[in-house]
Amino acid sequence: MLTLFTMDPLSITAAVVGIAAPTAHCVRLLIEDIQKIVDAPETLDSLKEDLLSVEQALASLRTVSDAQWKSLGETVVNQSKATTTVCGKSCDRFRADLSRWTRHSEDGKLSLRDRAMVGFFKQGCVKSMSEQLQHCKITLSSVVCIATFSLQQTRVTEEMMTTISQKEAEIAESITASDKQLAEVNAKLGVLCLAKTEHDETEADRASAISQVAVEQTVLSESRKLLAELLSGIHTAAANARKNQARVVNKFGSQNEGMQIGVFNGTMSCITFGKK
Incomplete structure (x- = not known):
């Protein structure tokens, strides 16, 4: 279940x-570093994407309103911040x-020495960073999508039900x-801890690779917690939407008389025929 806010909702956004x-600044700096090469x-080109x-x-995350954050719950807010923070720190580490x-x-051109075959640890760092970014993107995009849809819809259409x-x-x-x-x-962490450095790699490369994968582990854990909370929220939204979908309001003309029914699925009660 989504939690209520104990903090001032005006401060959420x-x-x-x-x-x-x-974090966006860290991401931009890393993009610029890669573009310089x-x-x-x-x-690295794939990593830039x-x-x-x-x-x-x-x-997109910064466009979510206070009301939408409140509908998602404080746990989602806190986990969104945690996921975003870890992503920024990971970008800083990768820049180093x-x-x-x-x-x-x-001058932006790799020397023959730097362009030499990328070793096991460097390949692992790039792959790990790419996976972290993909998890961050998927998780934050899910938050924005659900926030934009809003978990407090009162009028539900078939299109909304399909989206849910x-x-x-x-x-x-x-x-x-x-x-x-x-x-x-x-x-992977176990393999890296036991692996030996190759001829073109240093202990710093080894330590960096292990650290990067450890961060990936943290990103995955935080991401999973956030996704689980979102799934709980979307389950609640689906249940509420199905209830709202059964509600039909009919207007019987300016004189409020007659009976007009199109396609109706549900229980009818408290029906009055004739004028008010």
Whole structure:
């Protein structure tokens, strides 16, 4: 169940924006760092696309109103802030790694040394970062979608019911995927801890790779908690929507007489025929 707010609802949006804005700045800085590498490897180009998707999700997050945040509940707000914060920290960490990996390059062109075959740990860092960004994007986009739809609709159409059902399925699928990826991340951490450095890698690369995957583990855990809370909320929305869908209000003309029924599914009671 969604929780009620103990904080002043007027401060909700300000609090979320206060978290989202710095994270968006971190994302933008990393995008710019990658763009400066004119001959960037394909893996980094793909990472840039993930970053742009997260940037859009963060921009959408800042459009959610106080009333919409309140309808989602305080737990969703707090977990959204936690997910956003971890994403920003991860971008900062990856920027530091990228700077170290390209320290022998100048003018945006990778030196032969830096462009040498990317080793096991560096590949792991890029892949881990990409997965973190994708989880952040999916989770925040789900928050925005449900907030925009609003969990307090009073007039429900077939289109709304379809949207609710689709979102239920999407979130449930994301939770299942998160569980699977958490298991994979746990196994990955074990492999990294036992792996030996390759000829072109340092202990710093090894430590960075392990740290990056540990952050991915945190991102997945926070994301799963948030998705579970959203799924609970969307279940409540679906139940309320089905109740509201059964309610039909008919107006019987200016004189309030006669009987007009189109397509009706539900129980009829307290019917009065004739004039008021």
